Amino acid sequence: MNRPQPWSGTADGSLIRHAATQAAADPDRPLFSHVRFGPGGEEARSRLTRAQTIESARSLGGRLAMVADPGERVAILAPEGLDYVIGFIGAMYAGCIAVPLFAPTSLSSNERLGAALRDCEPTVWLVLRKDVRDAAELLSDGTLPPPREIVPIDGDYARWGEGFEGRHCDLAYLQYTSGSTRSPRGVMVSHANVIANVRQLVEAFGATEDGTCVGWLPLHHDMGLVLTVCVPLVTGLSSEFMDPVSFLKRPARWLSLLSRPGPVYTAAPNFAYDLLLRRVQPEETHVDLSRVKVFLNGSERVRAETLRRFTKAFAPHGVTPEVLRPSYGLAEATVFAATTETGGHPTARDFSREALEKGVAQPASEDTVSLVSCGRPIGQQVRIVDPDTREPLVPGNVGEIWLRGPNIAQGYWARAEESAETFGAVLDGVPGWLRTGDLGFEYDGDVFVSGRLKDLIIVDGRNHYPDDIEATIRETAPDLRPDRMAAFEVTRDGRTGVVVVAERTGRAPSAERDIRALEARVRAAVSERHGTTLLAFDVVRPGTLNVTSSGKVARGACRRAYLAGHIAPEADR
Known part of the structure; x- marks a missing residue:
């Protein structure tokens, strides 16, 4: 052959x-x-x-x-x-x-x-x-x-x-x-956008003609549509998929589809890998994952701890560090923007929390934030830009991520003014740059994503990233649902601060004294690590928080619901 x-x-x-x-x-x-x-x-x-x-x-x-x-x-x-x-x-x-x-x-x-x-x-x-x-x-x-x-x-x-x-x-x-x-x-x-982005993806994956794209993501979601339908249409690679509900009910089903002959390429948000780790016992699972060439991890913040635990848990089944591919993308770029290089290992670095709050990426060993590199763009350009002055920033400074390439979409349907603002930015006299609305920086040539511009919380002149605060709470309160919490900025009685709402697990509500003890631990951890005091911390029942079509918590929608009184602690209902 x-x-x-x-x-x-x-x-x-x-x-x-x-x-x-x-x-x-x-x-x-x-x-x-x-x-x-x-x-x-x-x-x-x-x-x-x-x-x-x-x-x-x-x-x-x-x-x-x-x-x-x-x-x-x-x-x-x-x-x-x-x-x-x-x-x-x-x-x-x-x-x-x-x-x-x-x-x-x-x-x-x-x-x-x-x-x-x-x-x-x-x-x-x-x-x-x-x-x-x-x-x-x-x-x-x-x-x-x-x-x-x-x-x-x-x-x-x-x-x-x-x-x-x-x-x-x-x-x-x-x-x-x-x-x-x-x-x-x-x-x-x-x-033309789709075909260009598919070319970028297969180059990044090192995909071969006998490969299979395996997925469970919704077909109306950009990552699910491109991986499951568009890549096969353009390249002829095979596609094998199941529906999202089947995966969520029994995550091991995804692994069973991946255990097949020939090269395999798959993708999912970070929460899916965490779900596998929570719901699947690797030592009791009989699957061969050695043919999986790419486990793309994107659509939301990639967590270094998830990569480490996933590699360790499934190494006996053939998973190696180089097949884990932290990536960055968005629908406005068709889907794919950057990923780690073929054959490389995911890179996680520890940066000073205090420096990041001031907009600078500075490696450190104490009081740090661990961020995972999303690699480098393939077939497109990326620049980090000051969102206010629209001037490019030198590597190491946090700004808005701008993209330019043949995969950048044509704009928003029936929204000419917003399309011009988002897709028609000019940089160094060159038009056609996409303003992603994502915050990040370049370090050693790699792209690191630190948050969303609209989600950024500014308290007393310091920048706080919701992902970072939520990560602190996950470590402090493991009984809360790790993928169902939202931190956002609220102004109350003339004071601006951080509010966090988090869903409990499916177990029965804890006693009031336990909720108070949990709140005390969370408030102390946020104060110590982030130097700010929570305006409110509310534990709510499962299914309360607004989520996007891909299962991510929609912080903006949660904030609006909270301010409208539609989100309240379970004890208040």
């Missing part, structure tokens, strides 16, 4: 053209595989070859072309599975702009879905046949713009595909942001 070669596709054309080229070259090769799990283990596995994918997408595209013009939006409102994938590709085949969302239950329980539909006003809703009536009922109260038609993804459209060659629109899809700080916005991602 010949040694697999790195993918070397070009960055021209469209996603459909790349997929059709792959199908013509090897039509019977599996492309997408969806795994469903039942109580006893794997329940069902459905597959699509390259040829089947193109044939199904072409047929659906032909049907959509009868009701939607090129450039009109097609919302995908379906559960995870192969039908969702076909809906996404079929919309692009029709020359429409795909809008990956999720299956609706009720709009009253999901404001984000309603906001996205009102924002982009899709011409067509794609749903499963069994959900057509339920989808139609969502229109009954008149709060949503009605689509021209609700089309079942899983209908029989073979005759519509006959002779249909497809249509083109420069925009491939709208990626709705998680809305962690504001209402969701539709990031306009072009075919």
Whole structure:
């Protein structure tokens, strides 16, 4: 057998053209595989070859072309599975702009879905046949713009595909942001953006043509969509995925999918690796992870302790430090911006807490903050810029991360002014820089992310990073849910300070004296490490805090809910 070669596709054309080229070259090769799990283990596995994918997408595209013009939006409102994938590709085949969302239950329980539909006003809703009536009922109260038609993804459209060659629109899809700080916005991602970012990803991964992308992240999430759907479409690598609920119910299922022949590439936020460590006993788990070439860790702050514990726990199963790949990205850059080099080890450094509060990254051995390097950009530029003066900063100074490259999206849908401000920044006379809103710095050539500009807490002239305060509380109070706490700034009675709300675990509430003892420990730890006094520390019941589509706590939304009186200690309810 010949040694697999790195993918070397070009960055021209469209996603459909790349997929059709792959199908013509090897039509019977599996492309997408969806795994469903039942109580006893794997329940069902459905597959699509390259040829089947193109044939199904072409047929659906032909049907959509009868009701939607090129450039009109097609919302995908379906559960995870192969039908969702076909809906996404079929919309692009029709020359429409795909809008990956999720299956609706009720709009009253999901404001984000309603906001996205009102924002982009899709011409067509794609749903499963069994959900057509339920989808139609969502229109009954008149709060949503009605689509021209609700089309079942899983209908029989073979005759519509006959002779249909497809249509083109420069925009491939709208990626709705998680809305962690504001209402969701539709990031306009072009075919060229996706293809460029896929090239950057496969170069960073050292991906080979016989590899498989394995995932569980939602397909409406930027990381899940690109890894699970777009990388296979462009490169021909296989994709195998399950739905997020299956993972959350039993995290070991992810490991079972990763234990397969051939090179494997996967990605998840940091909390997923922590969840594996809490819910899986490595010594009792029979999986072979030696073929996993990349465990990408991104979408939220990467914790050094998580990397260390994960490597140690799963080393007997074949995990080595170099396959753990701390990364940085965002939907406005399609998804990927920077990662550690192939063959390198994740780098964690200890920086002076006091210096970071003053905006300087200074290595130290006492009173430190441990930050993990997100590596270096591939195929794009990164600069650290003073967000106020918009002047570049020298390495070692904390500022806003700016990016520039072919993967940077086209702006926000129907938000020209905000798009110009975010995507049209000028640096050293060169336009087209993306203002990410993330804070970070460069050190020894690597990018370190320290927080969000809008989440930054400033008390008495000192900068405090919510992630840092939350990390202190995690260490002090292990009984609290580590991924469900939020620190934010509040002004009360003329005084500005820090408020922290944290969800307890699923166990019954502790006695009042235990809550008071916990609060005393937390307040003392925050005061000692961060030099500030908490205005309030509230323990709330599970499920209270606002989270984004990717499961991250939405601090901005939590702050607004707290100020409106919608978040209160459990004892007060």
